[in-house]
Amino acid sequence: MKKLILLLSIMGSLHACDQSHDTTVGYSNAMKIDTTTFNTIYSQYKEPALQHRRFKPKDVDSLLQLHKQKAVLDIVQIGKSFEGRAIYEASYGNGSKRVMLWSQMHGDEPTATMALFDLFNFLEGSQDGHDTIRDLLKSKLNIHFIPMLNPDGAERYQRRTAQGIDMNRDARAGHTVEGALLRARARVINPQYGFNLHDQNIYYNVPGTKNPVSISLLAPAFNESREINPVRENAMKIAAGMNDILQKYIPDAVAKYDDTYTPRGFGDNFQSWDASTVLIESGGMKGDPEKQQIRKLNFIIILNSLIQIAEGSYAQFNKQQYEDIPFNASQLHDVVIRNITVGTDSNSFKTDLAIRRNEMTVGRDYFVRGKVEDIGDLKESFGYDEVDADGLKLIAGKVDSLGIKSINDLTTAQAYDLLKNGVMAVKIKEVGETKEKSLHTFPVHLFTQSRFYMPITADFGGMANFYIGDSNGNLKYAILNGYLIGLSEEIDNSSIQLKNRVH
Template identity: 75%
Template sequence: MEINTTTFNNIYSKYKESALKHRRFKHKDIDSLLRTHSEKGKLNISQIGKSFEGRAIYEVQYGEGEKKVMLWSQMHGDEPTATMALFDLFNFLNGANDDYEEIRQLLRSKLNIHFIPMLNPDGAERYTRRTAQGIDMNRDARAGHTVEGALLRARAAEIAPQYGFNLHDQNIYYNVPDTKNPVSISLLAPAYNESRAINSVRENAMKIAAGMNEILQEYIPNAVAKYDDTYTPRGFGDNFQSWDASTVLIESGGLKGDPEKQEIRKLNFIIILNALVQIAEGSYTRFDKQAYEAIPFNASQLHDIVIRNIKVGRDSLAFLTDLAIRRVESTVGRDFFVRGKIEDMGDLKESFGYEEIAEDGLQFIPAKVATVMVDSVAQLSPTQAFDLLKQGFMAVKVKQVGASPEASLHTLPLHFFSQSRFYLPITADFGGTANFYIGNANGDLKYAIMNGYLIDLTKGLDNKVILKNRVH
C-alpha cells in the first residue's frame, strides 16, 4: 500500500487534535482526551499504573493482529512533540466512513499496537526532563528505580513486542553536518551491545528507519540525521533492542519558524503511520540497511544567531570577532519566557545560525535604559515599543507588575523592569546577556539583538516573530 504525500496531508488535516496547540499541555489535558476516545470504543484504553506522585499512566491498544508493536512517548516530561502526534493518530484510528478505512483495516488485522502516550506525567506537569524523583527515566531501564521506568519494563515483558518506537525531542541546535540546516527529525536504530553489532533485530529497525527517511525527504530534504549510536546499557531503546524488539528512536528537533513544533508534530504523525503500514505489510524489508547507514549523524554547530566579523570595544581595545547567541527557555505554567546569552565568541567559521549577520563594517553598540517610567506593560503598544527600540532604548521601568507569574510575561521588543536599576552590557562578554545593538562606525543602528532575538530595525517589527519576554 503506497500512501503519497497528498494523502498523508489530507489525513493529517482531517484528524489533527485541535485541543493540543502548545507544547506545555498537562496530564489533565490528555486525561480528558483519552476519556473521549474511550467512549468511542475503537481504542482499548486502560490505566496501567500511576506515577510517583499518583498521576494515572494510560495505555492505548489497537488491533488484533499477530505483530506486536509498542510506542511510548514523553518519558522526558519536556519532550511532548510525539505525544501530540499520537493523539492525532488516535483520532485517525477512531475515524470511520471516509476514504482511509483500508489503512485502518490493514492495521487492525495485522498489528497489535500498544501506545503509552505520556509515561512521565509528573515531569510533564513541571515541563522538566526528569521524574518527580529527580531521575532520568531513560537511564533507568536496567535498575528500575523509578515507578514509571519499572512499569515500562513490566509492560515490555508482558507484551513481548517485535517492534518498538521510542519517542523523544532533541534540542533545536543540532544541524546536518557542515550545513546550516537544522535537524528536524533524528532517527536511530539503537545498539544492543557495546560493539554496536547488527543482528536481524537491529537490521529490521534500520530498515524501518530508512523507510521513515524516504518519506521525510519529501517533506524536509536534507534535514534528517542519525542520533548518536553509542551503546547505553541503562537506556530503554538499547534494552528494547536487546529484548528482541526492533526499535527505532525518533527525536524531534528544530525547524525555523516552528517554536511550538507543530510542523514537526505533523512529521511524527506521518512517519509513525507510514512505519505502521510498512510493518503491517512487511514492506519495510525492501529497504537496505545501507540506506540507513547513509544518513549522516547529528552535528552540533547551530545557534539561534551567528554574527560574523563584528567590531567589539573602542579605540586601541577594539577587536573583530564572531558571536554566537542562543536563547534558553524558562517555563511559567503553560507558557514560557527566554533569556538570550552569548553562547560563544571567537573564530566561529564552522558554526551556523538559524539567522546570520555577515556584513562589513558592523560594530557592537551598547543599549540604553529609557528615562521614562510607565505604569504597566499594557501602557505601550507594539508600535510605541518598537519606536523606543529604534531610538536605542532597550529597557523601560514599570511601576506595576501583574499579580501572577503569567501576568509578567509579554511579547514587546523591550525589557521591562520594576527594581531600582537594570543593567545592560557595555561590551560583548562570553556567557553574558544578548542585549545590544549592531550599527556602523557612525553609530547608526541597524539591528537590535534584544534578549537573543534578532530585529532588523530597517524593516519594522516582524509580526511573525513572537517574542517571549518577562518583566524583571
C-alpha cells in the same frame, strides 16, 4: 527419519522467526500513499486540544477518557507515577505483529505525544476513504501506545522524574516506578517492534550545513560492539523507510542520533529484547517554536511505518540506506554574528558571536533568556539567523528610567519605535497590573525594579542585549534577549515570536 524431522523442525523455527520480523520481501502490493493524502489525513484528524508544548497530564487524562467512550481504542490505566498520577496505555488491533510505542518518558519532550493523539483520532475515523488503512492495521497489528510515561515530569515540564532520575537511563535498574512499569509492560506484550519517541534540542544541524535537524532517527545498538543482527537490521530498514518519506517533506533536514551503546537506555534494551526498535527525536525547525510542523512529521512517519510493518513492505529498504543518513552535528545556534567589532575605539577587536536562548517555564507558557554562548572564530558554527557585521560594531542599548505608568500604556508599535531609537529597556511605574502580565511580546525589556543593567559589550555567558550599528552610531540590528530584530523598514520581523518577561 529422525534427522529429517529435526531438519524440518529447525526450518520451521527459522521460518517462524522470519515471519515474526518480516524478513520476507512481500511488498509488491504495498500501499502507495502520497504526500497529498498524508496531508489530507493529518489536517482532518489533528487533535485541536493540543496546540502548545506545555500541556499537562490532566489534559492527556481528559482526552483519553473521551477516546475511551468511543470504544475503538482499548484505554486502560496500567500504573501510577511516583507522585500518583495515572499512566495509561491505549491498544488497537488484534493482529499477530506486536508493536509498542511510548512517548514523553522525558517530561519536556511532548512533540510525539501530540502526534499520537492525532493518530488516535485517525484510528477512530471511518468512511473517509481511508478504511483500507485501518483495516490493515487492525487485522495485522496489535499496537500498544503509552502516550505519557512521565506525567510528573510533564507537570513540571522537566526532563527527569519527580525522583530526579533520567528514566531513559533506568532500563537496567528500574529505580523509577515509571521505568519499572515500562519494563513490565515489555515483558507482558513481548513486542516485535518498538518506537521510542523523544525530542532533542534544536541546536543539532545536518553536518556541513546550517540546516536544523528536524527529525533524528536511530536504530539503537543492542551491544557495545554495535553489531547488526536481524532485529536491529529490521529497525534500520524501518528507519530508512521513515527517511524516504521525510525527504519529501524536509529534504536535507534528517540525521541519525548517536548510536553509542547505552546499557541503561531503554531503546538499546528493547533492541536486545528482540524488538526492532526505532528512536524518533523531534528536533528544530525555523519558525516552528511549538513544533507543530514537526508534530505533523511524527504523525506521518509513525503511520507510514505502521502500514509498512503490517505489510512487511519495510523490507524494500536496506541497512545501507540507513547508514547513509548522516549523524547529527551540534554547531547550530539561534543567532550567529560574524566579523563584528567589539570594545571601545581605543581597545577593540573583530570577532564572531554565537547566541542561544534558554527557555524558562512558567505554568503553561515560557519566556527566554538570551545569552552569549560563544565568542571567537566560529567559521564552522551556524545560526537560525545570521548576520555578517563586517564594518559594523557592537553598540550598547539605553535604558528609559523615567518609563511609563502602566504596561497598558505601551503598544507594540511604540515599543518598536523605542527600540529603533536606541532604547532597549523601559521602566513601568505601576507594579500591580504588571504581575498579571509578567510575560509579554513587546520588542523591549520592561522592568519594575529600581535599575536595569544593560551590558556595554559582549561577555561570554552574558546577556545578549545590544545593537549592531555603524561607526556613526546608525543602528542596523537589535539583539534583544537573544532575538535578532531588524531595524530598517525593509526587514520583515513578522515571523519573530518574542517570549520575554517583565524584570
